[in-house]
Amino acid sequence: MTLEPERYELREAPAYDFPLDRREFFKTLGGGLLIVALISPSDAQESGRRGGAGGLGAPKEIAAWIHVGEDGVITANTGKVEVGQNIRTSLSQAVAEELRIPVSSVRLVMGDTALTPYDMGTFGSLTTPQMAPQIHKASAAARQALIALAAKQWSADPATLTASDGRVIAPGGRSIGYGELTKGRKLVETVDGAGIAAPKDWKVCGQSIPKVDGRAFVTGAHQYVSDLHPAGMLFGKVLRPAGYGGKLASFDGSKAAAMPGVKVVRDGDFAGVTAPSQEAAERALEALKAEWKVDPQPSDRELFGYLKENASESRPSTLEGAVDQALAEAPVKLRRTYEIAYIAHTPLEPRAAVAEWSDGKLTAWIGTQRPFGVRSELAEAFHLPEDRIRVIMPDTGSGYGGKHTGEAAIEAARLAREAGQPVKVVWTRAEEFTWAYARPAGVIEIASGATKEGAIVAWDFHNYNSGAAGIDSLYTIPNQRVQFHPTKSPLRQGSYRALASTANHFARESHIDELAHEVGLDPLEFRLKNLSNPRLRAVFEAAANKFSWNKRKPTAGHGFGIAGGFEKAGYIAMAVEIAIERGQVRVVRVVSAFDCGAVVNPVHLNSQVEGAVVMGLGGALFEALKFENGRVTNASLSEYQVPRFSDTPELETVLIDRKDQPSVGAGECPIVGLAPAIANAIYSATGQRLRSMPLVPNGLPKVVSQR
């Protein structure tokens, strides 16, 4: 028998001693068949896995496991979490596909540090390209093992047996249920990766399976973290500083402490209260007297200058040809600056956590995209070994890259330790706007050169602060310098759906449009002329076709724009129609063409694309955090508007189902093309080139038409 890399890893890795864990596994799972999918060493390196064992003391090399119980119940365990991207459904489809069972009979255990394998976190659109194949592998191996068991029992040739609907079936019609096959056994196998269904043969994957537990959501039965209420639970509130980095200069909690049932905690710059009711906790918080020392900080009006002035040393990530010479000699030259404001994720469920201590062990329920990361944060904050901490993540009210951290869990745990009872902390909307992290703001400078015929010959691209995601272009340009300049950020900043790719695409695809107009070419034609990547060309052509880009001209007051790009291994192009109505920009229609490999669930993919477009509308048109002296000054939903029904254009999506390509994640890529497509459409309608995101926070700026 040949040794597959995974199996080799299992036998050889010195840190790995699976038989010891086996009892642990089965103690929780009951008897049956357990199939473990291991991460290949290269994957492990890529995803930067380090330290931190998974649940049940399982080693970190485990990606996922599938358990076929004696009762026939099939459970898949993964450290990934559900935040509305519907991976609970798509991963269940993977199990069902390979094990030949209905989707409804799959139980998926997700994101619980005591029950699931270690996982870095649910971000970067990695579930579909990395976790789904592991689940496929483990499930396929489980099916093979079940067939082998049946073959042995019947003394039959396994090749003659098939699996269907939870049973192994022999040619004559004789059959046996999966559960019966595993009865009285404790079998453990690692996957050998053979026999995974190819996308072209998919029966369950590739189908629009509705959200697996949808009923719990439409009836209000699903319990989000903010809905939990363990016995004896208290409500916690945390005193917030007067500004970022505030130091608690003086504190008097005596008035609050005198209130019935209230406990006051002060520990360094942390202060908070617990009380038996939410209202009592709010009143106690108000009764705290504190003075904060806050250093002066820049405001949003000084933002872009500040980012450039504080840039630190860096080096180009791409340097090809002779950029300066090519820029100097190009017959058509353009130099432009683009700006991107800070925006807030505004997940509809604000950060929330419940923490409970018992016998020096801490359990925290929190809505986070990184349960194992939060466990590390808690270990650090409380100087505890990780095996004394359990982090549980119930399916959460969205994240969009905004819930990578565990602030609420740390706060609840600190308060709970004092109170000696479980404590829940739910951030208010204002806290969410002020104390969560923002999508980075940025300044992007581009200098470019082209020939009169429309070939781009020089490209000099500098991004200050936004980040490096999506900074490289797929255009074929002989002379290029691309550089990210880290700098100081006035606001706390972090991950966001598609990261900096939105900013970089906004600048790049706006600039490409400007260049097209400089050389007098149609923006689509200009792009295709400078693009050789077949998949990106294909989405541009698909979007343009569906939109009838070349067949129609915008009517008066309307404009067309196109833009596209590449992110997280997916390709997106968008054609957009906008209308100017009483000085306001209305997005009328968005046609997206998207290629993310083989499509796993068309309806949910559609939802992800539409969701990304709707979310993108806010950042493109009007969302921006305002701030001054370390405080956000528009920290409410009435002042910080997010897209609503009335903002939603007609949305059409062309899904390019590439059965010949691996499936990749879809939550992020579609957001990147929207802002530049809208900016380009505004130019087409008005002759005004807007280079700052959000484009029209107060309607169309009153400028004399440049056209």
Add this chain to the structure above:
Amino acid sequence: MAFEILVNGASHRVETDPETSLLSVLRNQLGLTGSKYGCGEGQCGACAVLIDGRAVRSCITPVKHAAGRHVTTIEGLARNGKLHPVQQGFLDADALQCGYCTPGMVMSAVALLAKDPHPTDAAIRRGMEGNVCRCGTYPRIVAAVRMASKGAAR
């Protein structure tokens, strides 16, 4: 102060400050956590419930306003395990991603259809404008309400 409120057909006595929000009473005292907190300022609709059939934002409704009146929450819509047509519409149209906005959306839609049983898409969008879905599921939510209005007509 003590209040008598009728929630989903059952009468409850709650002991609280009259200004306490109805949302807090439902969630924290009655354990009806289907209604959600999204903003606390009447801007997102996650907390929508019905009082005497009309949709209100329970986060900015003091509990005293609900005293002696019929409150319906998401938990009270299904009858004997059979989903309300709007709930069914949301499932059929797959109109949820993270689902956090869903209870409020469903309650707003129920109130909308009570007033206008066969709304146009434009009327649905207008009627639901006060509800935010951050996951951007708006087109499917419109489809869900449309399906519910058709289903109810059958």
